[in-house]
Amino acid sequence: MLSGKIISVISGKGGVGKSTVAANLAVSLSRQGKSVALIDFDIYGSSIPSMMNISFGPKSMNNKIIPVDSHGVKIMSMGFIVKNNDPVVWRGPMLGKVINQFINEVIWGPLDYVVIDMPPGTGDVAMDVNRLIPSSHQLLVTTPHPTASHVAERAGKMASSNNHKILGIVENMAFFQPPDQDAKYYIFGKGGSEQLASKLGTELIAQFPIFAPKEDDFEPSIYKKGSYLFDKYNELADKVQDSIA
Numbered sequence: 001m002l003s004g005k006i007i008s009v010i011s012g013k014g015g016v017g018k019s020t021v022a023a024n025l026a027v028s029l030s031r032q033g034k035s036v037a038l039i040d041f042d043i044y045g046s047s048i049p050s051m052m053n054i055s056f057g058p059k060s061m062n063n064k065i066i067p068v069d070s071h072g073v074k075i076m077s078m079g080f081i082v083k084n085n086d087p088v089v090w091r092g093p094m095l096g097k098v099i100n101q102f103i104n105e106v107i108w109g110p111l112d113y114v115v116i117d118m119p120p121g122t123g124d125v126a127m128d129v130n131r132l133i134p135s136s137h138q139l140l141v142t143t144p145h146p147t148a149s150h151v152a153e154r155a156g157k158m159a160s161s162n163n164h165k166i167l168g169i170v171e172n173m174a175f176f177q178p179p180d181q182d183a184k185y186y187i188f189g190k191g192g193s194e195q196l197a198s199k200l201g202t203e204l205i206a207q208f209p210i211f212a213p214k215e216d217d218f219e220p221s222i223y224k225k226g227s228y229l230f231d232k233y234n235e236l237a238d239k240v241q242d243s244i245a
C-alpha cells in the first residue's frame, strides 16, 4: 500500500522538463533523509528508467513487486511494463489496473513522499490518472514561452477542478547564462510563468536555467553535488516540504 504525501509533477506540453523535475526533486528529498517513491505514469514518453540509469526491471516476491532502488529512491515506471519501447494504446480500464497495481501490489514500505511523473497535457490519460489518484499536491512545469504557459494553464485548471492542490509553478529552461558571465539570455521568452501563476492563483516556486546534466555521466539526468542546479533542487525540496507540512 502506498503511504506518504503525494506530489504530482504535471505539464501542459511535453518536453518542458517534467520528468527531469520529478526525478531531481525525488532525489533531493531522498538526500535530505526522507523516504521517497518516484512513480512514472508518463506512458507516452516514459523516461525515468533511462534518466536514472536503470537497466533492469523490478523483482517480485510472494506475488508482490519490489520497486527498483536508484539514488535511494524507490521507483516504479510504466517503462518497466511497456517492453522494447513499443507503442501502446492505453484505455481507462487498463490504465486503472496498472495504477491499482502500482499502488496496492508494490512493497513500498513506509514513505514520506511519493513523487509522480504524470503524462503531459489534458488528454484522456492525464484525466484518468488525475481521477484514479484522487488528491495530490501538484507542481506545474512550464517553459517561459507564452505558448507553453498558455497550454500549461489548461493543465493547471484541470488539476484544480479535481481534488488536487497546485503547490506552484516550476519554470524550466528559464534562461541561459554562459559560464563566467553575468548576462542572462531569455531564449524562450520571459514573464509567461509569472502571468500563469497569477492566473491560477499560485506562485512561481522555482526557476531553473538551461543547464543540461552531463549526458555521459553515470546518472544522465541527475544534477551533481556542486552544480548550481543541485542547490536549486534542494531549495525546491525545502519549499515543497514547507508548503505541504
Ligand SMILES: Nc1ncnc2c1ncn2[C@@H]1O[C@H](COP(=O)(O)OP(=O)(O)OP(=O)(O)O)[C@@H](O)[C@H]1O
Binding pocket: 011, 013, 014, 015, 016, 017, 018, 019, 020, 021, 042, 045, 046, 047, 120, 172, 173, 208, 209, 210, 211, 212, 213, 221
Ligand atoms: N533545465 C534544463 N536545461 C537543459 N536541458 C534540460 C533542462 N531540463 C530538461 N532538459 C532536457 O530536455 C529534455 C526533455 O526533458 P524531460 O524528458 O524531462 O521533459 P518532459 O517534459 O518530461 O518530456 P515528456 O513529456 O516528453 O516526457 C531532456 O533531454 C532533458 O535532459
